[in-house]
Every structure is written in structure tokens, then in C-alpha cells.
Amino acid sequence: MFDKIGNWWRRNAPTRESLEEVRWLRPFAHRVLEPSLWRFPRRSVPRGVALGLIVGIFLMIPGLQIIGAALLALPCRANVPIAVAMTFLSNPATTPFILYLSIIVGNRFVHSTADIGTVAAMIEHGASMGEWAAWLASSAAPALVMGLFVISVVSATIGYLLSSCLWRAWISHKWTLRGRHRTEHKANAEG
Numbered sequence: 807m808f809d810k811i812g813n814w815w816r817r818n819a820p821t822r823e824s825l826e827e828v829r830w831l832r833p834f835a836h837r838v839l840e841p842s843l844w845r846f847p848r849r850s851v852p853r854g855v856a857l858g859l860i861v862g863i864f865l866m867i868p869g870l871q872i873i874g875a876a877l878l879a880l881p882c883r884a885n886v887p888i889a890v891a892m893t894f895l896s897n898p899a900t901t902p903f904i905l906y907l908s909i910i911v912g913n914r915f916v917h918s919t920a921d922i923g924t925v926a927a928m929i930e931h932g933a934s935m936g937e938w939a940a941w942l943a944s945s946a947a948p949a950l951v952m953g954l955f956v957i958s959v960v961s962a963t964i965g966y967l968l969s970s971c972l973w974r975a976w977i978s979h980k981w982t983l984r985g986r987h988r989t990e991h992k993a994n995a996e997g
Contacts, residue, residue: 858888
């Protein structure tokens with residue numbers, strides 16, 4: 807399973823070389839294209855997962871999530887591709903669920919009674935940006951913002967821990983395969 811994911815990633819992910827060719831990146835390419843931010847070492851991958859989840863869930867503005875995750879990955883020394891990829895966990899399919907859960911969580915933290923039914927109705931009827939802005943200007947905004955903050959921090963913590971465990975499992979799997987390969991090679995050489 808891990809090998810299939812790795813192969814897919816190698817085929818589809820942009821390379822440092824292809825990004826070096828992007829004209830608008832040239833002035834600060836030395837910082838953005840630092841090799842340690844594009845490799846998959848043990849520490850930067852979980853950082854990228856956590857950072858991508860925080861930005862992706864808390865920011866909730868498509869496009870800005872990607873830019874925010876990529877820019878924050880630089881000072882945090884997080885893996886840039888992983889941070890950007892994790893922002894896609896908040897997408898049109900998951901956004902209503904995240905907003906609904908954020909209001910529930912936020913209501914508990916700020917002791918508010920923001921109406922969840924209004925959010926559901928606005929999503930169902932495809933509310934305009936003006937209607938969303940008016941709703942956010944109401945008393946519901948603190949509950950939503952607090953809920954998004956709590957959910958993003960909890961998700962990032964779980965993502966960091968889970969990705970660290972998966973990373974260790976993957977490395978252990980690779981070492982097991984190497985050991986088998988060495989044993990087979992040794993047996994073939996002797997036989």
C-alpha cells in the first residue's frame with residue numbers, strides 16, 4: 807500500500823526542477839525550493855500534515871488555504887507538498903460538516919446559541935456572499951471562529967500523531983523488506 811502511494815506521488819507531484827522554471831518564484835526560489843522542504847524526512851512530514859490541517863480547516867477559503875499552507879511551511883520547516891495536500895481535506899463535500907460541527911463546538915466554548923438551522927438553510931439554498939457576511943456579522947461569528955479554531959487544532963494534533971505513527975510503520979516496513987531481500991540474496995549466493 808505504501809509503495810503504491812509513493813509511486814503515485816512520484817508520478818504526479820511537481821518537482822523542484824519544474825518549480826524552478828516558474829518565473830514569479832525566481833526572486834525567492836532559494837528559500838521556497840530548499841531541498842529539506844521538499845523531501846520526506848521524519849520530522850517535516852508530520853509538521854506538514856499538522857500545518858495543512860490547521861490552515862485548511864481554520865481558513866476555509868479555497869485558494870488562500872493552499873497559499874497560506876505553502877507560505878507557513880517555510881518558517882515551520884514543514885514539508886510543502888504535504889501541507890498543501892492536507893488543505894484539500896476541507897473541500898465542498900466536507901465544508902458543510904465542518905461548519906456545522908464548528909458551530910456546535912463553538913457554542914459550547916463561548917456559551918452562545920448560534921443557530922445551526924440557519925447555516926443548514928443557507929448551505930441548502932446556496933446563500934450569496936452577502937448573506938454569509940451578514941450571518942457572520944451576527945452573534946454567530948464568535949461561535950464559528952472558536953469552533954473552527956478548536957477543530958483545526960484537534961485535527962492537527964491527531965494528524966501529527968497519526969502521520970508520525972504511519973511514518974514509523976512505513977520505515978519499519980521498508981527495513982523488513984530490506985532484511986528479506988538481503989536474506990534472499992545471501993541464500994541465492996550460497997545456493
